[in-house]
Amino acid sequence: MRNPFLAGAAVIVTAAALAACGSSADGNGPEAAGAQRSAASGPAVPGASADPSTTTPSAEQPKKPAEPEEVMPAGPSAPGGTAAGPKTPSDEITPATGTFTKKQKEYLEDRVPRGMDPAAVLQTGQETCDKLRYLVKADRDTAVGAIATDEIPDAAAAVAGLCPQHQDLVDEAAYAYPDGAHTGKKLRPGVYRSASPTTDCSWQITGAGEKELSSGRSGTGTSRKITIPKSARVFTSTGCYAWLPEGANG
Incomplete structure (x- = not known):
């Protein structure tokens, strides 16, 4: 024989489903709630089933405002001469180990964002010199063109401070189109x-x-x-x- 209690519960569940359909029509249904779904569900009734379809409808629980997403603070700018933000004073630019040469210090001056390892900025400049050295061996015109087109950005500063032997490439690129x-x-x-x-x-x-x-x-x-x-x-x-x-x- 069918349990009368279960039959009554089915009627309540049906009524709850109809109420949910009505609320979705005005933008308050699960689809509209989105990320606020868990915040708006309210506390669970002690002893009640975890399945919301078997929970007896009661007075509407006040909706909690959606918590703002956590925004991670921005880290130091990427190495390079165009990095925005405050720079490390020149007298504070020191490597973790060893020392910088005079030319290296001149290159790093006003180029190291606060909080960034100056060695990382120096490495960027040295990589620029490496690219130019490779391109010159392959095709000199391509090396000059890479500077003129900014395909190798900040080349003039890197050459002046770290690889002055390539200054002729920078000089020619200044007159290129x-x-x-x-x-x-x-x-x-x-x-x-x-x-x-x-x-x-x-x-x-x-x-x-x-x-x-x-x-x-x-x-x-x-x-x-x-x-x-x-x-x-x-x-x-x-x-x-x-x-x-x-x-x-x-």
Whole structure:
């Protein structure tokens, strides 16, 4: 025989389910509650089943406000000359072991965020020098282009402080043109060659009134030479990586 108590409990459960459906229509159902579901459930009734479907509905429990997510404090900025925030004073820049050379100290000055190991910043600069040394052996034009395009960021500071033998690369990159549009005083008349161009390398030089002075494409991926005249107003390059000066331009 069916237990009358269980039958009565089933009626109560059905009523609770209907009440839950009604509340979900106004945005208070489980889907709308989201992360607040556990906070809004209220304390459990002593002796009651842990299954909410068997709990007798009672007066609505006041909902607790959702606790804000814990925000972890930001750590020190990444190594590099562009790191924001307060820097370690130069007289406090000391390695955990050993000593820094005079050149190393000059490179690290105003570059070490507070709380960061200065050796980590120094290592970043040394890695920049290592990259340049490798690229020069493989292809010098690519090394100059990597500086001009900022593919190797902060190269000028690293070279000046840690590997001055590569200063000629930095000097040449200062007169180079990475892909993009260049106008006004940034334009320097002269002959330029493309460094590491792709097979989609194209360029255009325009003068006053947007009159086209010259343009071209290189579908072979081989280096090309162009001349930027004094009358140039805009020089645009795409897929050519960088244009390096021929001789003493500028």
